[in-house]
Amino acid sequence: MKLASFRDGSRDGQLIVVSRDLRTAHFATDAAPTLQRALDDWNFIAPQLQDLYDALNAGRAARPFEFSPAQCAAPLPRAYQWADGSAYVNHVELVRKARRAEMPETFWTDPLMYQGGSDDFLGPTDDIVCGSEAFGIDFEAEVAVVTGDVPMGATPAEAADGIRLLMLANDVSLRNLIPNELAKGFGFFQSKPATAFSPVAITPDELGPAWRDGMVHLPLVITWNGQVVGRPHAGTDMVFNFPRLISHLCKTRNCRAGSIVGSGTVSNKDAGAGYACIAEKRCLETIATGSASTGFMKFGDTIHIEMLDESGASLFGAIDQAVAIPTSV
Known part of the structure; x- marks a missing residue:
């Protein structure tokens, strides 16, 4: 899967899942607010992120938006x-x-x-x-x-x-x-x-x-x-x-x-x-x-x-x- 940090004005950004083709993204708030939080409990959170990633790639994600690198901090x-x-x-x-x-x-x-x-x-x-x-x-x-x-x-x-x-x-x-x-x-x-x-x-x-x-x-x-x-x-x-x-x-x-x-x-x-x-x-x-x-x-x-x-x-x-x-x- 592909993950990024959306700039939202906070220090650590907001975790998003990005489609394989880098065209769309989806907030991962329900699974983890930040990438560091996901890493801290990876075995539990990663499967949830994977499910969202699969849905995004299949066109089944609820609220996708256009992905823009310019809106990203470092992961x-x-x-x-x-x-x-x-x-x-x-x-x-x-x-x-x-x-x-x-x-x-x-x-x-x-x-x-x-x-x-x-x-x-x-x-x-x-x-x-x-x-x-x-x-x-x-x-x-x-x-x-x-x-x-x-x-x-x-x-x-x-x-x-x-x-x-x-x-x-x-x-x-x-x-x-x-x-x-x-x-x-x-x-x-x-x-x-x-x-x-x-x-x-x-x-x-x-x-x-x-x-x-x-x-x-x-x-x-x-x-x-x-x-x-x-x-x-x-x-x-x-x-x-x-x-x-x-x-x-x-x-x-x-x-x-x-x-x-x-x-x-x-x-x-x-x-x-x-x-x-x-x-x-x-x-x-x-x-x-x-x-x-x-x-x-x-x-x-x-x-x-x-x-x-x-x-x-x-x-x-x-x-x-x-x-x-x-x-x-």
Whole structure:
């Protein structure tokens, strides 16, 4: 099924069920007021949502309305946790190679992960508001999962049972702020502003055979200023699948329902797949010529991130954003 959060003026929005073709929706108030409430009691509430989803797709829903991504917040407008991995080690390897730095062998066996801000996510059509172009504004197209409760010490097999939903993400980075932050030895903070998510979150069964081995085996389509710059395949070169990432997160702590775990920038070894972030393109240029020629995003730039199924239909709806100057302090 497909779920979204309708903007109603509250912090967490109102849970709606969205049709498979993303054309119509129906309020899910009778089952749960918000997506977090549904996740908190998933085994009881999910069957009710599924019944409504089936009725909506069959044209039997009582009060359907036209679905609009512009009316949506992120599926979880705020979450208990946002943990972003770096499952595509090719991306890490390119970054380090461009800096002429050796990559530790452990990067291939032990996932990288950081904990980002989860109190203020962006909706799929919200602007990327940034104080200065000099910060080095970059998009990062990713896949993410939403979990149920996963206990501390869970194995990857156990963690797989905790995957409830999947989404797309634009994990915006301010590249020119990253070096000084990392030099302090305490990780990202100012260099990682609010992340945006796709209009809808979907259950794994919506992917059919494209969901296997804890990965999504479909390409992402990234369009920057109207030009397609990447079609990297999310199931190719993913060294750590989602169960492995969740298990890594749970090594020393419980993972609670409503946690979001990201894949990191989708990256393929085949350069012909294009790129899912500008930094990777710049790394390839630096490796080839000694310097980067592609600039970061400017005010007014647009970014469109979408995933299509084998028939060409949009699965999650699109992240469709523009870069904007702050209007107030």
